[in-house]
Amino acid sequence: MFYNVICCLYDTLLIVGACSLPESVLEDKMIDLLDFNDQRITLGAYPNLMTGRSDLPRRSSLKPPLHFSIILVLLLHHLLALESQLMTLDDLDGMYILCHIRMDALKGAPHRKARAFPSTWASCSTYSRTRKLSKFLLTNQTMHYRLTEWARQYGGLYSIKMGPGTAIVITDATVLKDLMDKRSLSTIDRPPNYIADRVTGGMSMVMSRYTENWRILRRASHEILTQSACARHIAIQRAESSQLLHDFLTDPKGFYTHIRRNSASVILSVLFGKRAPRFETKEVSDFFEVQHMWERILTPGSLPPIDFLPFVKWMPRPLARWKDVCDETRRRQRNLYFGLLRETEERVANNYENGCFMEEVRYRSRDFTVANKYVIQVLTRQAEFGISRELVGYLGGVMIEGGSDTTSSWVQSLILALAAFPEAQKKAQTAQDEIDKVVGADRLPTPDDFSELPYIQAVIKEVHRWRPAAPLAVPHGTVDEISYRGYRIPAGSTIFVNNWGMLHDPDVYERPEDFWPDRWLQNEFGTKPEVINTDRKNNIWFGSGRRFCPGVRGLLLQMVNTMNLVWGFNYGPEIDEKTGKPIPIDTWNYAKQHAEALEHEFQASSTAFAPYEIGLGDEDKEFIKSQRV
Incomplete structure (x- = not known):
């Protein structure tokens, strides 16, 4: 041997x-x-x-x-x-x-x-x-x-x-349905990834292989991220949306930072019950630094291919700097995730609950010991999840990663699309007219208005199609051998789901490289009239099979709230009257009546913000005080 x-x-x-x-x-x-x-x-x-x-x-x-x-x-x-x-x-x-x-x-x-x-x-x-x-x-x-x-x-x-x-x-949409959905148990695994396991200990729900830890995490995430549970957090999402609009209004040049702060603050509030009023808030700055480290080491080629050359893992540390990189990433991830979890536990112990998701998960974990009114609930339901504190911390961490990155990249793509295409200004104006007709100019749209805004629905879908957040998604792995259409797919194979290729197929979509929301008004899938859509799904950007994103309901609610960006501002280049050329793009072009509504909504959101501002630092408190009348 x-x-x-x-x-x-x-x-x-x-x-x-x-x-x-x-x-x-x-x-x-x-x-x-x-x-x-x-x-x-x-x-x-x-x-x-x-x-x-x-x-x-x-x-x-x-x-x-x-x-x-x-x-x-x-x-x-x-x-x-x-x-x-x-x-x-x-x-x-x-x-x-x-x-x-x-x-x-x-x-x-x-x-x-x-x-x-x-x-x-x-x-x-x-x-x-x-x-x-x-x-x-x-x-x-x-x-x-x-x-x-x-x-x-x-x-x-x-x-x-x-x-x-x-x-x-x-x-191919049919192959995707056949292999990833109909045979989801055979394609549920992930390829081996020694680097990811070294950093997360195999406890990342996204990167973990098909193990008992993954099954526990998946069950817990589906239990807490229900439709009704996500609906309970609409108030804080709307409040954060109002600050995003206010930030755009008062500092349009910093829109990129505003978007990142908004996405991180929403997910921190919903998960751990603590918001971030500034991009410089410690949890937000720490998160993006750690996320940058995490993404870097996951990028193929940045570290040795240990899954191909397993003997490299036994190289002594002085000859393997990649070990230091992995271990430092692990240390900083754990400091962030478990620091937030510890704050949640301490806040609840002092009877300052605000209904965040981690409160529910932590109280239903098998080793919860805080002596308060939730102990009775834990004793009767501790076997329901069977989730340890370690897994709770990583569950919260992976949901921060997914929720923050997906939403911020989506909003950035939305603004890019509206500003970059010649017809972007017209499309934004069309959507704005539709919103004004339904909502009026004296209040902001709410999720209840969404069903009456077909063009806004089309814009959201088109952003996902035009710039999917994960062009290849995270690779799947096969648990056992699959026979499909006469081909043999060995056990342990890696499966790449090419979202980009399917969503930019010229045989399926008219002008696939263009941002054209109108395609979604023609049929449910935005495809050419002659295309047969029997096996097609219009949510492949959220994953497939049993690895489908469990937080999709919350993400969609947050994206609905960002439709206020279309309502509040016009995007696109202005034409210089002297030169006849476009001037640099900005987001200053807004109606005065809209500006007044934005300011009023932001000031009125203080009540929704309050439960999530307990424990903020002095600088954050001073910033909040300066922003509110």
């Missing part, structure tokens, strides 16, 4: 070492990838390192030569060099082409002739194509564009061979 491990490691390092050689040396030495369904195929390199040809011995008879040691030294040299600059891919060339990364066919079921998934390999040189593919796979900022490009060529279901594993890319 040990020998097999060594051979496997050799096979992995083989291609790493080969791709570490200069391109000039490799140009004449690389051989094209052979595509057989019944033979082991590996990318070959230098003559002494070749293993890819069918006439060479298989792994069982292949002994690692002296080059193995040289390659290992090369690998460690590269890793150490990368550690000194925290991994920059531009210096890697093809180093991370692990264990024959390739796009090819999956083997068919053994009882019948193999059927291949569509392959994307062209006739270019092996080195150049694997080099480009490795960089693409490990820098996902443009990953959805490339996967969409391949989907247009090879169809809505194809595979990528990534090291020893297989990845499936879904860019």
